[in-house]
Structures are given as C-alpha cells and as structure tokens.
Amino acid sequence: xxxxxxxxxxxxxxxxxxxxxxxxxxxxxxxxxxxxxxxxxxxxxxxxxxxxxxxxxxxxxxxxxxxxxxxxxxxxxxxxxxxxxxxxxxxxxxxxxxxxxxxxxxxxxxxxxxxxxxxxxxxxxxxxxxxxxxxxxxxxxxxxxxxxxxxxxxxxxxxxxxxxxxxxxxxxxxxxxxxxxxxxxxxxxxxxxxxxxxxxxxxxxxxxxxxxxxxxxxxxxxxxxxxxxxxxxxxxxxxxxxxxxxx
Amino acid sequence: xxxxxxxxxxxxxxxxxxxxxxxxxxxxxxxxxxxxxxxxxxxxxxxxxxxxxxxxxxxxxxxxxxxxxxxxxxxxxxxxxxxxxxxxxxxxxxxxxxxxxxxxxxxxxxxxxxxxxxxxxxxxxxxxxxxxxxxxxx
Numbered sequence: 332x333x334x335x336x337x338x339x340x341x342x343x344x345x346x347x348x349x350x351x352x353x354x355x356x357x358x359x360x361x362x363x364x365x366x367x368x369x370x371x372x373x374x375x376x377x378x379x380x381x382x383x384x385x386x387x388x389x390x391x392x393x394x395x396x397x398x399x400x401x402x403x404x405x406x407x408x409x410x411x412x413x414x415x416x417x418x419x420x421x422x423x424x425x426x427x428x429x430x431x432x433x434x435x436x437x438x439x440x441x442x443x444x445x446x447x448x449x450x451x452x453x454x455x456x457x458x459x460x461x462x463x464x465x466x467x468x469x470x471x472x473x474x475x476x477x478x479x480x481x482x483x484x485x486x487x488x489x490x491x492x493x494x495x496x497x498x499x500x501x502x503x504x505x506x507x508x509x510x511x512x513x514x515x516x517x518x519x520x521x522x523x524x525x526x527x528x529x530x531x532x533x534x535x536x537x538x539x540x541x542x543x544x545x546x547x548x549x550x551x552x553x554x555x556x557x558x559x560x561x562x563x564x565x566x567x568x569x570x571x572x573x574x575x576x577x578x
Numbered sequence: 579x580x581x582x583x584x585x586x587x588x589x590x591x592x593x594x595x596x597x598x599x600x601x602x603x604x605x606x607x608x609x610x611x612x613x614x615x616x617x618x619x620x621x622x623x624x625x626x627x628x629x630x631x632x633x634x635x636x637x638x639x640x641x642x643x644x645x646x647x648x649x650x651x652x653x654x655x656x657x658x659x660x661x662x663x664x665x666x667x668x669x670x671x672x673x674x675x676x677x678x679x680x681x682x683x684x685x686x687x688x689x690x691x692x693x694x695x696x697x698x699x700x701x702x703x704x705x706x707x708x709x710x711x712x713x714x715x716x
Binding site for chain 2: 344346347351352402426429430431432437470492495496538539540541542545552554555558559561562
C-alpha cells in the first residue's frame with residue numbers, strides 16, 4: 332500500500348541568492364500523529380537540508396515554532412497535518428515581522444518592547460527577609476495568573492492588524508505582560524508602566540480587533556488586558572483632573 | 579604575529595512586507611471589525627438628524643411639519659432603515675465586547691462576562707421601553 336502524502340508550499344527566502352521570496356512545494360507523508368513541525372523536520376532531514384526554521388520543545392511550551400499556516404498564525408507543533416487535508420498547506424513566516432531567512436523572523440523589536448514595560452515586580456521599599464514572604468490569596472493569584480501563561484510566541488503580533496500597520500505599537504503580548512505585573516498584589520509599579528503605555532505607541536493604538544486573543548495558544552486574553560488598561564488609564568486621567576491634590 | 583580580532587556587526591538582508599490597503603477583505607473577522615467601526619458613521623448620522631429636528635422646533639410649527647414630511651419620503655425612510663440596522667449592529671457588537679473591559683467583583687466573586695453583557699442589554703431594553711412609553715403616551 333502506498334503511503335498517503337500531502338503537499339506543503341513553503342515560503343523560501345535566501346537573501347544571498349534572491350531579493351524576493353518564492354514558494355517551494357514539498358510532498359511529505361501524511362501521518363496521523365504528525366504535526367506540521369514534524370513535516371518540516373522531515374523536509375529538513377530527508378529532502379532539503381537548506382530549509383531554515385525555528386523550533387525547540389515540540390510541546391507548546393517554548394513558543395519558538397510559530398508560523399503562518401494557510402494565513403493564520405499558529406504553533407506548528409500543535410497543528411496536526413490531518414486537519415489540512417487535502418492540502419496543499421501554505422507555510423509562511425509570522426506576518427508583521429521582518430524575515431531573516433525562510434521561516435525565521437527577526438524578533439529584536441519584540442524583545443525590546445517586552446523589556447520596555449518593566450516586566451518585573453516593582454516595590455517602593457524592599458521588605459526585609461526577616462519579615463517573611465509576601466503572602467497572596469488564591470483570588471489575588473487568579474487576578475493575574477492567565478497573563479503569566481504567555482510564552483512569547485508572537486502569534487498575537489502576527490494576528491494584530493494594528494501591529495502590521497503601525498510597527499511602533501508596543502503590541503498585545505507586551506501590554507498583557509505589563510498587566511500581569513500591575514494586577515499582582517505584590518507590585519507597586521503600575522504608575523511607572525502607565526506612563527509608558529499611555530504614550531502614542533501604547534494602549535490607545537489598539538482598536539479592539541480581538542484577533543490577538545483568538546489566536547493565543549495559551550488562552551491569555553491580551554485584548555481584554557488592553558481594554559482594562561484603557562479603563563484604568565481613563566480613570567487615572569479623571570482622578571488627576573478632579574482630585575489634583577491626590578497622589 | 580598576532581592580529582587583533584575584528585568583528586563585523588551582523589547585518590541581515592531582511593525581507594519586509596507592507597500591509598495592503600485592503601488587508602481587511604481577506605478574513606471574515608476583519609470584515610466584521612471594519613463594519614463595526616464604520617457603523618459609527620451611522621451613529622453620527624442619527625445624532626445630526628436629531629439636531630436638525632431640534633432646530634426645527636426653534637423655527638416654528640411649519641418648519642417642524644416640513645421636517646416630518648421629509649422623514650416620510652422614500653429616501654429618508656431608506657436612510658433611516660439602514661441607519662437603524664447599522665446602529666443595532668453597533669450596539670450589539672459593543673455590548674458583547676463590554677466584558678473585555680469590565681471586570682467587576684462582588685466580594686471574592688467575579689461577575690461572569692455573560693452577566694456584564696446582559697446588564698447592558700437590560701439597560702438598553704429598559705431605556706427603550708421608557709422612551710417608547712414617553713412618546714406613545716404623549
């Protein structure tokens with residue numbers, strides 16, 4: 332019995348050879364247990380060793396293998412080949428990012444944006460160790476826990492049309508990460524983050540398309556985080572106007 | 579003889595794409611989003627129409643009757659029907675999105691998103707009923 336196969340149309344960009352990308356079609360075995368990443372590894376190992384892509388854990392934890400499959404950003408380690416029958420399956424690098432080579436995008440801009448929102452616990456005064464731990468109730472933990480599930484896979488930036496149209500937009504994952512710390516009962520840095528995120532390239536760029544939350548493989552809701560931030564920013568503004576003597 | 583080590587900064591030849599002007603026609607969710615944004619134009623239309631109606635009140639009975647007569651023309655009826663449908667779409671989509679921005683707690687309990695959207699719909703129904711009563715009982 333012959334092995335059933337499926338065609339993969341893979342985005343190729345070899346900057347030393349060509350100015351414009353092309354698509355190369357590979358025929359790979361269609362196995363029930365294979366995800367798209369397995370098919371890419373098959374191509375790399377058996378057909379064409381020059382194909383370049385990022386991957387690491389193969390289990391939806393590291394966030395390295397995000398790509399566009401048939402125009403939608405997904406983790407290729409979580410996308411079963413069978414669901415794309417009869418094919419062909421079009422595989423491209425994540426949209427809204429510069430491409431370095433084949434399916435590898437440049438993520439330096441994203442990394443800089445993540446750092447800009449001060450993603451760490453900020454306290455006005457460090458508590459001495461002798462005073463014990465910072466205690467937190469399950470409700471306080473539940474407040475921010477979903478935002479801490481982000482794996483920095485950048486699918487949300489790829490799905491967000493605002494990120495594509497306005498490259499300066501700080502973006503969904505960075506704002507969700509800021510919210511993760513703002514909502515942490517141990518943190519006192521929300522005013523510092525608000526100063527950064529209420530700028531032109533911050534929360535007000537978001538027009539609530541909602542695609543960032545739809546594509547998130549970890550169930551984080553960046554769109555919700557940004558809207559809550561807008562409410563908090565508006566409240567801050569009113570407070571500063573109505574009670575200018577307050578902190 | 580040893581040479582000092584020289585490093586060259588990595589300058590990849592990046593490939594960049596631009597979003598096409600009609601980026602939003604490819605996906606149903608994007609069409610839905612653009613439609614929601616465009617419905618704001620019809621909200622503005624209703625507001626302007628209402629302002630014109632108020633203006634006729636300051637210009638006497640004749641002007642008011644003439645405006646009411648214009649409202650009954652096929653063009654005005656068609657415009658208002660489209661505006662009504664668009665504003666209904668506007669209201670429904672925004673009410674459904676309200677829970678994204680509002681997280682309300684009662685003690686330890688977080689009010690579920692459905693209840694927050696439900697409160698918006700209930701408010702809409704109550705205000706509409708009150709207005710209908712006010713107008714019809716006059």
